[in-house]
Amino acid sequence: MLQYIIQIDFVNSPGLGYEIFRITEKNNVDKIAMEVIPEQGMIIQFQCAKEEQAQSLVADLTELENITAVTFRTQMPYQEKEIELRTILNSVSEGVLAINKKGIVSHINEVACTILGCKLEEAIGLPVEELVGESPPILETLHFGDAHRLKERRIKRNGRTVQFLSSNIPIRNSRGRIIGAVSTIQDFRQVEKVILQANKSSRLITFDDIIHQSQQMARLIASARAVSRISSTVLLRGESGTGKELFANAIHTEGSRRNRPFIPINCAALTESLLESELFGYEEGAFTGAVKGGKKGLFEQANGGTLFLDEIGDISPRLQVRLLRVLQEGTVRRVGGDKDIRVDVRVIAATHRNLEEMIQSGNFRDDLYYRLNVIPLTIPPLRERKADIPLLSQHLIRKICAEINKPEAHLAQKSLELLVAQEWPGNVRQLENTLERVINLIDNAEIRPEHLAAWTDITEAVTLRSTGPISKNHQTLQVEIPIAGDWPPLKEIVASVEKEIITRVLKKHPSSRLAGQVLGVSNTTILNKIKEYKI
Structure with missing residues (x-):
């Protein structure tokens, strides 16, 4: 039997499907599969004994009034x-x-x-x-x-x-x-291999690379510079995205170990066994798949230099014990080995977790905590050093534009004020991601407030005065924001305005789809806002 696939394009009309199937029966072909193309036609896979039957079928289908084309295909859509x-x-x-x-x-x-x-x-x-x-x-x-x-x-x-x-x-x-x-x-x-490659590619950073103009950061950097001259263990505290690895790298670069390795590793990114083999290395035959001759761990590779243990609060209790031994005795023992290897490594650890609470709950060893917390440095979140945002934003814009080969952009004054007013829970990392998204999606040299509102989660509180109904082309509305004492956070102001606008639009356009069309957003966005604000 010979197999064929044909695509039938047609103008939909009552009874046409029946006529198509009648003609297939007339030409004695055996239908195998069929797929419908919405508002265009259908595709039929069939088999028959002779090629003439297929040609006759196509000729008969072409004669039907509302069929616009019949063509052969090599595959069904699902196969493609x-x-x-x-x-x-x-x-x-x-x-x-x-x-x-x-x-x-x-x-x-x-x-x-x-x-x-x-x-x-x-x-x-x-x-x-x-x-x-x-x-x-x-x-x-x-x-x-x-x-x-x-x-x-x-x-x-x-x-x-x-x-x-x-x-x-x-x-x-x-x-x-x-x-x-x-x-x-x-x-x-x-x-x-990927971990090792990432460690090798880490570039050295100095304190001059840390962009700031706030007094908090100036004091912190002065303390970190002093710390860099000694080899004591440092514990960097701070929320995610504040720049803990930058500080660790700068402490290493400006210290006496600058010409020796600086090796960072994220303890939260690996499983317990993988992290153990990476930190301490392993002997040949320690486990199935181990490299012939064994492998040096990161402590051995960083000998004479610095090992940066990021997210130290995420390591397991078993590895906490092994790490404590290294800090106390200055020796490591490879997985599957029985020999202690002396290492001279400065450890800089970092975490965003509350280690004191973890000690109380039994999830972190207090003896390890005291070994790590010799010199604590806390990096303030971006919301507590807003004086850094203008300088930091322009530095990030310059860097992003260079990376994506775009002319350098700049922030309008209102845009800058809007950035400064945000809380930035993701800190510098969130600010950089926000600016990168906007720069990629606009062609303007000036980043204006509407760009930030359109392409990010940042929204601006506005008062729109009105004498008539709201519409897509003529937005007219007055929203009153009651303020008792100090101004509320910008997020609360924005939420209040947003809820009021959506509520009024829904009264005149009682469907999420229509309301979305009026406000220029998707149906899903309106539904999410209805749920969020319990409208």
């Missing part, structure tokens, strides 16, 4: 989508594995096949436990909807041990029901 999806999956550097609601493998890319030691055709259709071992985290994600990040797995496959990290998220339909799960897979040894 499958090829497109496979190409996308194979273009990413991580392994990708997807399962359906029955736990059967529905998709897998070439990277995942390489890591797991399987073939694509073997993996598709297998129960996932046969591929990645019993009780895998992806099944827990499928059954309970919990996402998992960097779960370590070791499985036996084809006579060898495969060690990898998996991160898993559920797949939900439009009703929120779980219909599958996706796992991204990283080879354990490849992750080690």
Whole structure:
């Protein structure tokens, strides 16, 4: 039997579908599959004994009044989508594995096949436990909807041990029901190489690179400069995004160890066993997949220099014990080894956590805390040093424009005032991300308040005076903001104005879609605001 696929374009009319199927019956073809293209036509896959039958079918269909074209295709749309999806999956550097609601493998890319030691055709259709071992985290994600990040797995496959990290998220339909799960897979040894490469690429920074003009930062930098001349352990405290790694790097660069390695590592980004092998190294044969001859840990690699332990509050109790021994005795013992290796390393640790509360709850050792907290330096959040925002913003704009090859932009005075008025819970990192987003999306040399409002979460409190109804082209409204004593935070003012405007618009346009059209936002935005403000 010969197989063909034809696309039928038509102007929709009553009874046309019946006529199309009548003609297929007349020409004695066997329909295999059909897909409808909304408001355009349909695609039919069929088989028949002779080529003449296919040509006769096309000729008869062309004669129908409301059919505009009949053309042959090589693939059905679902086949094209499958090829497109496979190409996308194979273009990413991580392994990708997807399962359906029955736990059967529905998709897998070439990277995942390489890591797991399987073939694509073997993996598709297998129960996932046969591929990645019993009780895998992806099944827990499928059954309970919990996402998992960097779960370590070791499985036996084809006579060898495969060690990898998996991160898993559920797949939900439009009703929120779980219909599958996706796992991204990283080879354990490849992750080690990436960490080492990141450590080597870290550039040296001085205190002159820390942009500031506030008195708080000037005093802090003066203290940090003094600290850099000695080799005592430093504990950097501060919220995420305040620049703790910048300070650690500057302390190293301006100290006596400047010509020796500065190695940063994020303790929260790795699993316990991976962090242990990275910090302390391992002997040959310490575990399956260990490098022949063993491997130096970061303490050994940083000998004579500085090791920056970021997010120190996230390490496990077992690793806290091992770290305490290094700080007390100045020696490390590799995983699987029995020999102590002396190291001369300055440790700078950092955390955004409240270590004192963690000690009270039993999650952090007090003896380790006292070893780390020799010289504490606390970096203030951006909201407490707003005098730095103007200088910092222009520095970031200059840097971003250079990176994306755009002419240097500048902030309008009102825009600058708006940035200064924000709370910035994400600190300097959030400010940089906000400016980068705006600069990428505008063509103006001047960043105005409306750009910030349109492309970020920043909104400006405004009073719009009115004598008539609100409309899309003529926004006329007066909103009264009661103020007793000091001004409320800008976020409360903005929320009050936003709620009032949406409430009034909904009274005249009682649907989220119409209200969204009037206010120039999406239907989803209006629904979210209705829920947020309990309108």
